[in-house]
Each structure stands twice: as structure tokens, then as C-alpha cells.
Amino acid sequence: MKTPAAVNAERVSKAVGGFPVLDEVCLDVGPSEIHALIGLNGAGKTTLMRILLGMLKPDRVSVHLARIPVFDSPAQVWSRVGQMLETPFAYPELTARENVYCSARLHGMRREAADLATRRALSDLGLERYARQRVGTLSLGNRQRVGLAAALVHGPDVLVLDEPTNALDPRGVIVLRRLLREACRDRGAAILVSSHHLDEVSRMADRISVLHRGRIIGSLQPGTVDLERRFFDLVLHSDLHEQGQ
């Protein structure tokens, strides 16, 4: 049975060293949906994603993955999750192929299926010619491609990707967009991506939430004009509101 694909965070707060990094953040990602999180540097995007993936404990716990509280999620649930945070999943001393294969096996795939899925993921990400090269010797963009192949290899129902395109070339961006769209369409994947690039998320996402100083301050409509202006309006309005308090 497939695990229902959904991410849900209710009023997640997190302080680090007494400084609030996240403040009552509510966020959800439904099946067959790409939800983009956009915000300035230091807004809290990575911290939120780490909490959603159970890597960091929020101060108040109400985070659900596949409708199960994240800290109680069994291996079965995690096997249906793919992620790539700041440092892509990659052992530098292993080859690209070995890295992706390891990810497939760690997500519970049997040898033969893992082998097949690894070939497909390497081909999807345009990595065939680097398959036997050690990841530590690859370019930054190709390391990111390996991280993405490792996140996607097992066909996850939930995907959490932190700035998945920041090192990709324009062709890589298009490829990733297509792969994410296919994951949504073919298996109803719930996908959360963070980015700094409004144009890119506008093309990729179904929903865009703006995170600023640890709070969700509004949303943007993908595909509409003037997203940049709307984004800065929200940021400015939030800053002015904070100063006025």
C-alpha cells in the first residue's frame, strides 16, 4: 500500500540561541502539488525543511508527514520520502552511480530494482557520462544533479528540496521542472521546494508561500506578472508592521 503523500506543519516555532528563527509557521503540501517556499537569505526556509524532515525538533511539535506525526513516522513512511537539503546526499569518495544506488537501497529498494532505477535516475539527470566518476571530483552543478538523482531514484511520494536549482544550468532547470511535474502527475507526489528565484518558481509551482523573518507573510500566484513587486510589497509591509509594534 502506498503511503498517503502529504506534509503538514501547524504553528511550528523554533528559536536558536534565544533568537526566533520560525514563528508559528503553518504550511501544507497536498498530493499532486508543488508548493514553493520563497524568502530572502536567512528567512528560515532550510530550518523549516529540516523540521519537516524530522532532522530538527521544533519548540512546539505539530508536524505531520504522510499524516503521521513526523517523530513517530516509521521507516515505511521515510522510504517514500526524498530530500535534498543544503548539502546534497553524496559521499565524495563514491562514484555518482554508487551514490544514487546507495540512496535507492537505503530507501528500501531491492538490488535489481535499485540498479534499474539508478540507471534511469542517472539518465534523467544527464549524468551517464559521469556515472563512474567520484562525486568529490564533479563540478558543483553535477554534484547537485547527483543529489537530485539520489532524492528521486526511489520514486518518492513526498519530496522536500532546498534550493534544488541553485547550481543547475538552464537545461538542468528545465529537466528538473519536467521530472517534478511527472512525479506530481504520475504518482501524486507532494513536493516542497525552496528557492530565491521568482521566475523559476512561477513556472514550476502550483502555490508559492513567502517566508520572511521566520513567518509566512503571504502567498504569490504562480504565472502572474509583477511577482517581484508583489514579493517586495509583502516584505516591506511585514517590516513596517514589525517596526510599528
Ligand SMILES: Nc1ncnc2c1ncn2[C@@H]1O[C@H](COP(=O)(O)OP(=O)(O)OP(=O)(O)O)[C@@H](O)[C@H]1O
Ligand atoms: N544552528 C544554528 N545556530 C544559530 N543560528 C541558526 C542556526 N540554524 C539557523 N540559524 C539562523 O536561523 C536563520 C534562518 O536560517 P535558514 O538557514 O533556515 O535560512 P534560509 O531561509 O534557508 O536562508 P538561505 O536562503 O540563506 O539559505 C538564520 O538567521 C540563521 O543564522
